[in-house]
Amino acid sequence: MSENFRLDKIGLINRNKKISFKFNGKKYFGYEGDTLASALIANGVHLIGRSFKYHRPRGFFGAGVDEPYAIVQLYRNNETEPNVRATEQELFEGLEAKSVNCWPSVNFDIGAINNFLNKFFPAGFYYKTFMWPKSFWYKVYEPFIRKAAGFGVASTKHDNERYEHKYEYCDLLITGSGPSGLASAYAAAKNGARVILAEDKPRFGGSLLTSEVNIGNQSGKDWADNIIAELKGMPNVIVKNRAQVFGYYDHNMLVMSERISDHLPKSKKYKPKQRLWYIRAKEVIISSGSIERPIVFGNNDTPGVVLASAAKEYLKVYGVLVGKKPLIFTNNDSAYETAIEFKKNGVGSIVLDTRSNPDSEIINEAINMGIKIKFSHVIVAAKGYKKVKSAEIAKISEDKKDLDKLETIDCDCICVSGFWTPTIHLASQSGNKTKFNEEIDAFIPGQSKQNETTVGSANGIFSLEQTLKTSFEAGHEISKKITNKNNKVLVPQVSEKKFTQHDKFWCVPLPKEKNYKRFLDFQNDVAVTDVELAIREGYRSIEHVKRYTTLGMATDQGKTSNLNGLQLVSSIENKIVPSVGHTTFRPPFTPVSIGAIVGREIGKHSKPTRKSPMHSWHEKNNAVFVDAGIWLRPRYYKQDNESLFEASKREAENVRKNVGVCDVTTLGKIDIKGPDAAEFLNRVYTNAWLKLPVGKARYGVMLREDGMVMDDGTTTRISENHYHMTTTTAQAANVLSHLEYYLQIVWPELKVNVVSTTEQWAGAAIAGPKSRNLLQKLFPDIDVSNTGLPFMGYIESSLSGVQARIFRISFSGELAYEVNVESDNGEFMWKKIIEVGKEFSIQPYGTEALSTLRIEMGHVAGSELDGRTIPYDNGLDGLISKKKDFIGKRSLDRKAFTAKDRQRVVGVVPIDKKTSIPEGSHLVIDANAKLPNPKLGHVSASCWSVENNNPFSLAILKDGKNMIGKKLFALSPLKNKSIPVEIVSSHYVDPKGERVRS
Amino acid sequence: MLHIKCPHCGLRSQNEFAYGGDGTVKRPELNKKVSDKEWDTFVYLRKSPRGKHTELWHHVSGCRQWIKVERDTVTHEIFKTAKVNEDI
Numbered sequence A: 001m002s003e004n005f006r007l008d009k010i011g012l013i014n015r016n017k018k019i020s021f022k023f024n025g026k027k028y029f030g031y032e033g034d035t036l037a038s039a040l041i042a043n044g045v046h047l048i049g050r051s052f053k054y055h056r057p058r059g060f061f062g063a064g065v066d067e068p069y070a071i072v073q074l075y076r077n078n079e080t081e082p083n084v085r086a087t088e089q090e091l092f093e094g095l096e097a098k099s100v101n102c103w104p105s106v107n108f109d110i111g112a113i114n115n116f117l118n119k120f121f122p123a124g125f126y127y128k129t130f131m132w133p134k135s136f137w138y139k140v141y142e143p144f145i146r147k148a149a150g151f152g153v154a155s156t157k158h159d160n161e162r163y164e165h166k167y168e169y170c171d172l173l174i175t176g177s178g179p180s181g182l183a184s185a186y187a188a189a190k191n192g193a194r195v196i197l198a199e200d201k202p203r204f205g206g207s208l209l210t211s212e213v214n215i216g217n218q219s220g221k222d223w224a225d226n227i228i229a230e231l232k233g234m235p236n237v238i239v240k241n242r243a244q245v246f247g248y249y250d251h252n253m254l255v256m257s258e259r260i261s262d263h264l265p266k267s268k269k270y271k272p273k274q275r276l277w278y279i280r281a282k283e284v285i286i287s288s289g290s291i292e293r294p295i296v297f298g299n300n301d302t303p304g305v306v307l308a309s310a311a312k313e314y315l316k317v318y319g320v321l322v323g324k325k326p327l328i329f330t331n332n333d334s335a336y337e338t339a340i341e342f343k344k345n346g347v348g349s350i351v352l353d354t355r356s357n358p359d360s361e362i363i364n365e366a367i368n369m370g371i372k373i374k375f376s377h378v379i380v381a382a383k384g385y386k387k388v389k390s391a392e393i394a395k396i397s398e399d400k401k402d403l404d405k406l407e408t409i410d411c412d413c414i415c416v417s418g419f420w421t422p423t424i425h426l427a428s429q430s431g432n433k434t435k436f437n438e439e440i441d442a443f444i445p446g447q448s449k450q451n452e453t454t455v456g457s458a459n460g461i462f463s464l465e466q467t468l469k470t471s472f473e474a475g476h477e478i479s480k481k482i483t484n485k486n487n488k489v490l491v492p493q494v495s496e497k498k499f500t501q502h503d504k505f506w507c508v509p510l511p512k513e514k515n516y517k518r519f520l521d522f523q524n525d526v527a528v529t530d531v532e533l534a535i536r537e538g539y540r541s542i543e544h545v546k547r548y549t550t551l552g553m554a555t556d557q558g559k560t561s562n563l564n565g566l567q568l569v570s571s572i573e574n575k576i577v578p579s580v581g582h583t584t585f586r587p588p589f590t591p592v593s594i595g596a597i598v599g600r601e602i603g604k605h606s607k608p609t610r611k612s613p614m615h616s617w618h619e620k621n622n623a624v625f626v627d628a629g630i631w632l633r634p635r636y637y638k639q640d641n642e643s644l645f646e647a648s649k650r651e652a653e654n655v656r657k658n659v660g661v662c663d664v665t666t667l668g669k670i671d672i673k674g675p676d677a678a679e680f681l682n683r684v685y686t687n688a689w690l691k692l693p694v695g696k697a698r699y700g701v702m703l704r705e706d707g708m709v710m711d712d713g714t715t716t717r718i719s720e721n722h723y724h725m726t727t728t729t730a731q732a733a734n735v736l737s738h739l740e741y742y743l744q745i746v747w748p749e750l751k752v753n754v755v756s757t758t759e760q761w762a763g764a765a766i767a768g769p770k771s772r773n774l775l776q777k778l779f780p781d782i783d784v785s786n787t788g789l790p791f792m793g794y795i796e797s798s799l800s801g802v803q804a805r806i807f808r809i810s811f812s813g814e815l816a817y818e819v820n821v822e823s824d825n826g827e828f829m830w831k832k833i834i835e836v837g838k839e840f841s842i843q844p845y846g847t848e849a850l851s852t853l854r855i856e857m858g859h860v861a862g863s864e865l866d867g868r869t870i871p872y873d874n875g876l877d878g879l880i881s882k883k884k885d886f887i888g889k890r891s892l893d894r895k896a897f898t899a900k901d902r903q904r905v906v907g908v909v910p911i912d913k914k915t916s917i918p919e920g921s922h923l924v925i926d927a928n929a930k931l932p933n934p935k936l937g938h939v940s941a942s943c944w945s946v947e948n949n950n951p952f953s954l955a956i957l958k959d960g961k962n963m964i965g966k967k968l969f970a971l972s973p974l975k976n977k978s979i980p981v982e983i984v985s986s987h988y989v990d991p992k993g994e995r996v997r998s
Numbered sequence B: 001m002l003h004i005k006c007p008h009c010g011l012r013s014q015n016e017f018a019y020g021g022d023g024t025v026k027r028p029e030l031n032k033k034v035s036d037k038e039w040d041t042f043v044y045l046r047k048s049p050r051g052k053h054t055e056l057w058h059h060v061s062g063c064r065q066w067i068k069v070e071r072d073t074v075t076h077e078i079f080k081t082a083k084v085n086e087d088i
């Protein structure tokens, strides 16, 4: 199919490069430099989708970010992306796109029946209708709404594209490369500031690309090109196109999304699809321009009704005619530029101007060119269903209330201009108190909260001369504050046409007996009647009207819909617009891919992975790993076809019978030094620390100030003023912060230093009755007998020449030792232990066996020390010193903490000695009691006791002390289990603790 | 994202810091008799002022020092930062 609406001699596209693409399965072609929108219009395609609610035909309305209709499903490189604006998507070879919001097809859409039933779809329709009966929601209403509405389909596949994040700092960030952005960037860069200039579109220049102006002795476009070329060559300037600054956050942090590969058939190797820039700017200049405002009239959503500025952009940038028989409907001078542009390219148009007798340079030029103008005329309604075919027009009275008789004229497009709305979104996001400007009947930025300045038409300045003058000034003054330099650049002379006053006319009255739909929000199908209804139903706040009617929601975010909506609310309410106020503009200004927000932090990169120095040995020996915080720890070492249960049972049994070795590198380790270290520990832990001799370890429990157990572990006195503290793996970081808090803030007089040494030491726990024999072979030079190295003893020695720390401590309840060497020697130590341990039948054991061993010993750990238990609850009340004060002690006097029937840790055994009790089960008296069944406690940890060969669990149980021997039920509704159990002591193995001391 | 001036390191982004709560709370002295009410106030009761608030932040991914920050809880404006042993 050949293009019918492309002109030969105008446009910035590359006519040497033809590009073929598909829309709704049909093949077309365009040129390099086209957008999907311009290429479709060149091919005469105006029906692009269906509207959200009424499924009315949708075409194009704008030519950029403000486009409310032309949202398509894009297919690129075997991926699909929803909600792509055809006006922003650049054409690439092989592009495929489809309409959204239509089923079964864009030309025949079943949902369009909503259009004929539209009296049933007023504002608040969804709220009112789909609420009752409740049971209908999932089965009937939701599927219906989902099928009939929505903007496209998200891919369920993994996104193989690469997205990157970048952090950048600059003196001045400038958002938009129109005349105001270029002028301020140039002035600031020449004055030595580090500048980032961001342009959303592929081409720099903004309005200079389409306007007929001269700057100095060049055309506006040439001036822009030259400025950009010069800026690009400056080392203190970063210039980015296809880069949208979409969010303005606290302390001048702005986020910009750069589209790097979206305009290519596929991303280049090692290049991301998009890059998200986090930019911390000392100052920001917002030069985001303005968006043309529609005028509201009947059927103003018909395909072929476009913004006058968009029609001009399609012509001047893409060489494309939106129509060959245009009607231009305006209340101001700028639309005449469009009429003149049409005329220059051989297309005559009729201009309907709402003003009665405007006199300006550009209107006189239009008249001289032979353009037909009808003053005091309005378009009452567009005619045509899938495309504009004609328009009903009428003369309007001076007071703009009465229409003369209707007249129909043929046309194939309507270019509408209701004046300009400054794009204040970023300024508003920054906290700027925007103010209403009567002259342009729009909001402009007011009092700044952060370091930002708005220039150009975003600030309500529509004359180029004024814009350049103030922008050069802004760039200079702001950079001067930062660089303390004073290099001024000359402001060039400008020749432009002066515009006369616009008419504050925004909505065409309905003629008698006609009920044309007049849309305010094209994207969300909000019509004048919807807002009227909302007001009638009592909604007053503009924020409420927005939510009830959906006006200005979704990607529109008040771009084209905003001011006309406010005008309507204020006119019904008999208020002025500024008192109605505008709704909050929220980031992002334009939609951002979730992938870009996530960046590279996906899959295994979503968090760092910590591995012990022995990790590769574990891998080679069939370890199955488990996440322990961000650590990877061996859960068990699989032999043949063993299950987790079989393997962990074998490993635990071997510890009880022979000797096992476990990688305990992940335990938190904190080095504590200083003359007041003992005093500090004495305040941190609940038990006494002042008299711990050098060469001894002690078990300690630390509390939070509210009396809850924070963590436990052993701390060893290495030398007079040097201690080695261990924490649980999970709490390591919190404990360090906790210690630093008390040392820096509460007791700064204590001379103590703490530092994390978790990664400096590799640790191996050697546990089991044969561990002493093994230790003796590993360290032949030292006395490891019960007197030479007693329980809780500490000694240093050399492991075949490697310095090692040996602690006699036990987590498993067996005779056990822990050996630490510097991390670099970790693997050497581990291999040595395995090698020497062979004759004692050593086996490595993982976290599952480790848990089994500690649970059946009744040794509390993270599942009991869950931040909701005090020492008594864990059977640790014996460790509370009565003689000294410590962190959290005062809280232990609380009434609830000293209650006679206070919860306490107990053991739980199923009566049948077979059924394992799911962790989290509730303990109750009566399994069949009426719900909610009173809960006495919960099962915190479960294992298969290798010592007794039956299931065993720990539980925190109300009045646990007096419950030993009682029979209860363990209920797990989640696992659908109800298990009769007996309460026993938590110390299921070696209750007197003889083995660790043997 | 806030930009916080660590008195030890200089201006850094918020993601290097951890929030540490009200910076005006004073822990009752050790070994001193403390009434239930006083202890309860220390452990649980915090003001939630609208406006200026002196708070603690911990430069966890930096120098690991706790610092004082005077911040507006509404506007996020940071008026002043100081070392913990300095008055703010």
Ligand SMILES: [Zn+2]
Pocket (backbone or CB within 6 Å): B006, B007, B008, B009, B010, B059, B062, B063, B064, B065
């Ligand atoms: Zn710091």
